[in-house]
Each structure stands twice: as structure tokens, then as C-alpha cells.
Amino acid sequence: MKSLLIIAHGSRREASNEEIRALTDKLRQHPANDADHTSCAFLELAAPGIPEGIQQSIDQGATTVVVYPYFLSQGRHVAEDIPHEVKEKQLQHPDINIVIADYFGSSERVVELLAQESGASLTAQLTARE
Amino acid sequence: MKSLLIIAHGSRREASNEEIRALTDKLRQHPANDADHTSCAFLELAAPGIPEGIQQSIDQGATTVVVYPYFLSQGRHVAEDIPHEVKEKQLQHPDINIVIADYFGSSERVVELLAQESGASLTAQLTARE
Numbered sequence: 468m469k470s471l472l473i474i475a476h477g478s479r480r481e482a483s484n485e486e487i488r489a490l491t492d493k494l495r496q497h498p499a500n501d502a503d504h505t506s507c508a509f510l511e512l513a514a515p516g517i518p519e520g521i522q523q524s525i526d527q528g529a530t531t532v533v534v535y536p537y538f539l540s541q542g543r544h545v546a547e548d549i550p551h552e553v554k555e556k557q558l559q560h561p562d563i564n565i566v567i568a569d570y571f572g573s574s575e576r577v578v579e580l581l582a583q584e585s586g587a588s589l590t591a592q593l594t595a596r597e
Numbered sequence: 598m599k600s601l602l603i604i605a606h607g608s609r610r611e612a613s614n615e616e617i618r619a620l621t622d623k624l625r626q627h628p629a630n631d632a633d634h635t636s637c638a639f640l641e642l643a644a645p646g647i648p649e650g651i652q653q654s655i656d657q658g659a660t661t662v663v664v665y666p667y668f669l670s671q672g673r674h675v676a677e678d679i680p681h682e683v684k685e686k687q688l689q690h691p692d693i694n695i696v697i698a699d700y701f702g703s704s705e706r707v708v709e710l711l712a713q714e715s716g717a718s719l720t721a722q723l724t725a726r727e
Contacts, residue, residue: 471715478672486670490708497712502719533722535715537669540616542608568718578620580710582627585601585665588698589632592663
């Protein structure tokens with residue numbers, strides 16, 4: 468059983484955490500997602516944390532857990548903190564295949580989308596002034 | 598003159614800040630971006646800060662500055678900190694049109710891209726095991 472675990476930063480603003488949970492719900496139902504189980508976890512400030520999120524996936528029967536950092540750049544959270552938390556669960560569960568995917572912002576298509584979205588914002592703004 | 602200012606969080610890890618600068622270079626050359634001037638600024642931990650980034654755009658001749666929060670969810674940074682820093686420059690420059698665009702993660706197309714990218718990660722992982 469394949470499990471996809473989206474990792475977000477987590478926020479003191481609960482609406483922001485809810486936004487990630489709503490995104491995870493949409494992702495769970497998306498045709499491009501062929502994971503058997505899709506959930507989210509937070510690096511800090513919100514629950515579940517990363518070890519708990521991985522454990523919940525394992526408890527659901529996952530034999531492969533793909534940990535997906537939903538981050539835009541490779542700061543310390545992506546480079547150090549997430550691998551550190553994942554390592555703990557890898558050592559606890561050598562029989563489970565727990566891997567960290569490339570972070571979201573590393574995709575070339577993010578640049579493409581950013582160009583389109585920021586271009587649209589600019590156009591909207593200029594049109595509003597006319 | 599229209600200026601596009603990409604706002605990232607900023608990191609203690611300088612490679613992460615360089616990643617944002619490289620992204621901004623790509624964005625500057627992208628055909629979907631019709632801004633006359635494209636640059637980036639950081640909320641914290643890296644330079645330029647937001648007020649400095651806005652000022653540099655104005656010094657380049659901008660009459661409209663679109664501040665684009667390159668963030669995935671609406672935590673306190675997007676909801677409070679960025680508007681607070683922008684407000685300062687709006688008060689200083691009532692003759693310049695300084696506006697904050699919707700943050701990157703608010704786009705419906707981000708969900709779509711996340712579904713495709715995370716799905717690809719999952720497939721790559723499963724193929725690697727075979």
C-alpha cells in the first residue's frame with residue numbers, strides 16, 4: 468500500500484493549517500494521485516507532526532510512504548529539519564519504505580506557473596486602473 | 598512603468614535565497630511576464646527587505662508596483678506581516694500605485710500542479726523499487 472504524506476510548515480494561524488488540510492482533501496480525490504492513502508503533516512505549530520503523520524500512514528497499512536515537502540525553496544526546513552524527522556521513523560521501521568520526494572518548488576513547472584499567475588495579477592491590476 | 602516584486606520568506610541558508618534570485622531571473626525573461634521591471638525581496642533573513650525592494654522599484658521609475666507573495670498558504674506572514682511592511686511604503690509614496698497580489702498558493706492551478714508532481718514522485722518511487 469502506497470501512502471502520500473504532504474508536509475507543510477504549519478502556522479499559528481489555524482486558517483492556514485485548514486487550508487493545507489483542504490488542499491490535501493482535493494489532492495486525495497485528484498485523478499493524477501494514485502496513492503492509496505493521502506494525508507498531511509506539519510513541521511511545526513500544528514498537528515500531526517511529521518513522525519505522527521508517518522506513523523498514521525503505517526497504521527493504515529502503508530508499505531511505502533512518500534514524504535512530499537510542500538515548500539517553495541530549499542531552506543533549512545527542507546535541507547535539514549524534514550530529513551531529521553523522517554530519519555527517526557526510518558530507523559524505527561526498517562521494513563517500511565519511507566522516502567522523501569523532491570520539494571514542490573524544485574519543479575521547473577513552478578516557475579512556469581508563477582510566470583503565468585504573476586503576469587495575470589499584473590494585468591488585473593492594470594485593467595482595474597483604466 | 599510596471600514593476601513586479603516577488604516576495605519570499607528568506608532563509609539563513611544562503612543557497613535558498615539564491616534559488617529565489619535565480620527564479621526571479623527566469624521570471625524576468627519569461628514571455629508571460631509583461632512587467633517592465635522584475636525583482637525580488639525577502640520578508641526576513643535576507644536582503645533586500647520588502648520596503649527596500651519597493652523603494653528600488655520606485656527608484657527604477659515604477660509607477661505601479663505589484664507585490665507578489667510567493668507563499669503557499671495564508672499564514673501570518675501573508676495575512677499580517679507583508680501588508681504591514683507594504684503599508685509603510687504606501688503612506689510614504691501616495692503617488693505610486695503599490696498593490697499586493699493574491700499569494701501564490703491561492704491559485705487553483707497550484708493544487709493541479711501539486712497533484713501532478715506528487716503523483717510523479719510516487720510513480721518514480723514505485724518504479725525504482727521494481
